[in-house]
Amino acid sequence: MAIPSSAHEWHIGLVGYGEVGRILAEDLRAQGLAVSAHDVKLADATLATPLHSHAAEHGVQLLASHAALAAASDLVISAVTASQTLAVAQACAPHMRAQAFYLDFNSASPGAKQAAALLIDAAGARYVEGAVMTSVPPYRSRVPLLLGGAFAAALAQPLGALGFAPRVASERLGVASATKMCRSVMIKGLEAMVIESFTAARHYGVEDAVIASLQETFPGIDWERQGSYFFQRVIEHGRRRSEEMQESANTVREAGLPAFSAQGTAERQAWMADLADGGTFGARDAAGFARSNDWRSEADRLLQSLNARDRA
Numbered sequence: 001m002a003i004p005s006s007a008h009e010w011h012i013g014l015v016g017y018g019e020v021g022r023i024l025a026e027d028l029r030a031q032g033l034a035v036s037a038h039d040v041k042l043a044d045a046t047l048a049t050p051l052h053s054h055a056a057e058h059g060v061q062l063l064a065s066h067a068a069l070a071a072a073s074d075l076v077i078s079a080v081t082a083s084q085t086l087a088v089a090q091a092c093a094p095h096m097r098a099q100a101f102y103l104d105f106n107s108a109s110p111g112a113k114q115a116a117a118l119l120i121d122a123a124g125a126r127y128v129e130g131a132v133m134t135s136v137p138p139y140r141s142r143v144p145l146l147l148g149g150a151f152a153a154a155l156a157q158p159l160g161a162l163g164f165a166p167r168v169a170s171e172r173l174g175v176a177s178a179t180k181m182c183r184s185v186m187i188k189g190l191e192a193m194v195i196e197s198f199t200a201a202r203h204y205g206v207e208d209a210v211i212a213s214l215q216e217t218f219p220g221i222d223w224e225r226q227g228s229y230f231f232q233r234v235i236e237h238g239r240r241r242s243e244e245m246q247e248s249a250n251t252v253r254e255a256g257l258p259a260f261s262a263q264g265t266a267e268r269q270a271w272m273a274d275l276a277d278g279g280t281f282g283a284r285d286a287a288g289f290a291r292s293n294d295w296r297s298e299a300d301r302l303l304q305s306l307n308a309r310d311r312a
Contacts, residue, residue: 003074003100007158008033013073015066015088016080017041017051019237020105020136024077027141027163029058036061038069066091073097075158079105082112082243089116089127096125101155105130107244109181109251110174117149117173126151129173130166131180135233139165148176181251185262188245191230192268195299198227202299227295235281235298238273242266280305 004010012028014021017039028035037060041047055062063069070076070092078088085108096102102120104113104127113129120127131146146169147156159166169176201207211223234241245266249259275281281301292298 003097007075007161010034010074010158011036011072013037013063013069013076014060015039015069015076015078015092017055017060017062018079020079020132021077022054023136023140024079025055025060026058029060031163033162034061035059036063036069036072038063038066067095070095070100071097073100075101075103075155077103077105081240082107082247085112085247086116086119089119093119093123093125096120096123098124100125101151101158102127103130103155103159104128105132107132107180107184107247108177109247109254110177111250111254112247113148113177114173126154127173128152128155129176131169131176133180133183141165146176146179149173152176178251181248184244184248185252185265188241188248188269189261189265191234191241192265194227194230195234195272196268198231198295199299199302202296203303207296207299224295228293231295231298232293234269234272235276238269238271238276242269242273245269275302275305278305 008031011034014025014035014037017025017037021037021039025035025037037051037055039051039062041051042062042064052062054060063072066088074097076092076096078085078092080088085104085106088106089102089104092102102125104116108116117127117129127149128151129148131148133144133146136143141163142165145159145164145166147153147159147166148169148171150171150173152168152171156166156168169179197210198207201210211227214221214223243266245262249262249266252259252262281298
């Protein structure tokens with residue numbers, strides 16, 4: 001069955017119903033589109049409860065498998081953690097509708113995107129790589145989005161009609177994801193460096209002097225505000241960021257370079273995620289963030305946790 005010519009008649013399938021998936025679901029449902037979603041968390045009754053609540057509130061149909069979602073969708077959007085990029089393509093490919101689009105939102109290396117594309121295209125569907133170029137929440141579905149691959153141009157106009165902000169980077173797969181991954185070496189690396197620098201500075205009592213020096217060197221950045229934002233995002237999303245940075249490290253290695261910085265950033269992000277999972281940062285508020293919007297409070301909690309571990 002051919003997919004409808006009008007994107008507003010499409011059935012949209014979301015693989016991954018986390019922060020990004022739920023934002024997209026809300027924006028698409030606000031336009032009256034049919035939206036389904038699948039998430040591996042649905043297999044866990046405790047983790048599934050907030051997903052069912054959100055889906056019921058917004059009229060999203062939750063499906064029990066990748067196969068069911070792929071078979072029902074004119075456009076599948078994969079928005080999972082980076083490590084699951086290829087696994088999701090493998091699960092969806094055999095069940096995709098002919099000529100349906102598969103938009104890979106995931107933060108994966110060019111090599112991973114190319115491997116996923118082979119699976120989707122071989123099944124008769126149309127793979128498009130997507131590179132989300134900044135944090136989704138402030139922009140929602142209007143987040144800057146680079147598209148790549150042979151079918152990128154064909155999907156760009158329908159996505160625009162649905163409220164996205166796409167731009168075709170290249171017909172060659174890997175260009176969009178390489179742009180995203182190389183940017184992440186800088187952005188996620190800066191997050192890791194700020195946490196390391198600011199926490200060490202807090203230990204030595206020199207944080208005000210460090211920030212004053214940074215402010216003088218980079219006057220366009222509000223380092224207090226940026227530091228707090230970085231702490232919050234890494235505490236909340238360190239696991240996802242770590243997986244993305246492993247893909248960034250793979251991207252650097254695919255270029256023939258040792259991935260010193262990218263690999264170190266991946267390890268720092270994973271280290272923070274382990275501390276967050278272990279309760280270092282205490283109870284989190286309804287938005288999922290740590291208890292304080294002041295980076296000093298979170299640095300103190302981090303130092304206290306490390307000191308307690310050393311004493312033990």
